[in-house]
Amino acid sequence: MRYRPYGRTGKNISIIAAGCMRLKTPQTERDVQEAAQVLLHAYGKGVNFFDTAPIYCGDRSEEIVGVAIRHMKPGTYYVSTKCDEADAEGFRRGLERSLDRLGLDRIHFFHIWCLMTPAQWEERKKKGAVRAAVRAKEEGLIEHLVFSSHMSGEETAAVIAEGLFDGVTLGFNATNFPFRRKALQAASRAGLGVVTMNPLAGGLIPNHPQQFDFIRGRGDPDVVTAALRFNLSHSAVTSALVGFRRQDDVDGALAALDGFTPKSNEEIVQLEQRLEQKFNGLCTGCGYCLPCPADVSIPKLMDAYNMLILEGQPQAVLDRLHWQWSLDKADAGRCTACGECEEKCTQHLPIIERLNQIKAL
Incomplete structure (x- = not known):
């Protein structure tokens, strides 16, 4: 496993991070234990960053992560979770619930979650969530305050410029990089860690291997490997989140690191130019457009x-x-x-x- 500094935090995290949204939704206690084993398998392979949230896996992802980290040595792993409440009281309740589910006294990376628009960011400030987050950090309940963004690169860069955060989680892949490029640049300048979500464009890339075959370079055995390597070749990217459901998913993602040498800036520019020419505005199927008042799918x-x-x-x-x-x-x-x-x-x-x-x- 390879590791990169998470911004200026002094922490080194694995360049493949465990996304804990796609774990099997548990129906029984045995299901919880089996899902935790997937994360422990990843930990055994060197993965040390585990990203979870309320509502994931039928609202049990944090519980699964909590079970897994009981078997990990303190100081050898980092947990990232989130809260999307806008008001101070709701944010505090969400934080305390996460601490309880995870069995932690302090959360390593806690997100102001899912900023979709600048107006939402202003709302989080106005209603008190940001104030509550800063207070919780001062109390030692949060080690690093971070945020997740679905905004444009320019809009995300504006939030970064306010200087409140140690890192950002954002969608970045071979289909949407022009939309988020300025956010990466801003994070790099400000010394923030960057964790990317959706590196495979929500399955769009692996489901269309022929159409995306041109992104493969020398030594890339398939488009999935090529897409992950494209992501990780950007020096501003600290780690790429990959959703794990089975142990095979862990092994498949880590195989992308075998023989991996980051592409040069020239190679990245050339590949980005080809991508921009070939595709424009693919939907990644995130589902944030729902619900539709007219019930359109x-x-x-x-x-x-x-x-x-x-x-x-x-x-x-x-x-x-x-x-x-x-x-x-x-x-x-x-x-x-x-x-x-x-x-x-x-x-x-x-x-x-x-x-x-x-x-x-």
């Missing part, structure tokens, strides 16, 4: 629209709707153009326009 329809970008064939969109999602293009016709989805979209995609295109196929 937006992520499924946008997934199908990706086929138009990837393959250029309208029939591929209809086939994807039918065979993958059991939907018809008429589903797009329920859109009332209210605009709620576009306000919430982490990629700022023209969803309404795309729904109209699907309806007209």
Whole structure:
């Protein structure tokens, strides 16, 4: 395993981090133990950063992580969790609940969670969540205050510039890097750690190996490896989150590090240019556009629209709707153009326009 400094914190974390959202949702105590074993397998391979949150895995991910870290030596692992409450009291309750579930006296990295817009950031400040977070850090309940962002690079950079945080977690991959590039640059200048989520674009890259084959370089055995290496070749990136469900997922992700040499800046620029030319605005299926007031299945329809970008064939969109999602293009016709989805979209995609295109196929 390789490690990188997490900004200016003095901590070195594994360049592959354990994303604890995709662990099997437990139905029994045995399921909890089995999920914890996946994390212990990763720990045994050198992974020392475990990212969890409330609501993950049926609201039991923090519990699973808590079970796993009881078997880890103190000082050899770091836990990252989150709270999206806007007011001070709600934030404090969320923090105390996480401490209890994890069995910790102090959380290593605690997030102001899921900033979608600058207005949300202002709301967290106005209603007291940020004040409560700073107070908790002063009390020793939080070691490092960080935030997660789904905003644009420019908007994320503005939050970084306020100087409150030690790190940021953001979506960064071979399909959305132009949208987040300025955030990486700002984090690097400010000395913040950067953990990237969605390095495989929510499954978009491994599900289209032929279309993404061009990102493979010398020594890249497959597009999944190439995508992870693209991510980790950016010097501003401290670690890439990979969601683990089984022990095989751990081994597969770590295999990407075998023989890994970061790409040069020139190679990265050339690859980014090819990506920008080939793809523009792919939906990564994060689902933040939901719920839709008109009950439109937006992520499924946008997934199908990706086929138009990837393959250029309208029939591929209809086939994807039918065979993958059991939907018809008429589903797009329920859109009332209210605009709620576009306000919430982490990629700022023209969803309404795309729904109209699907309806007209």
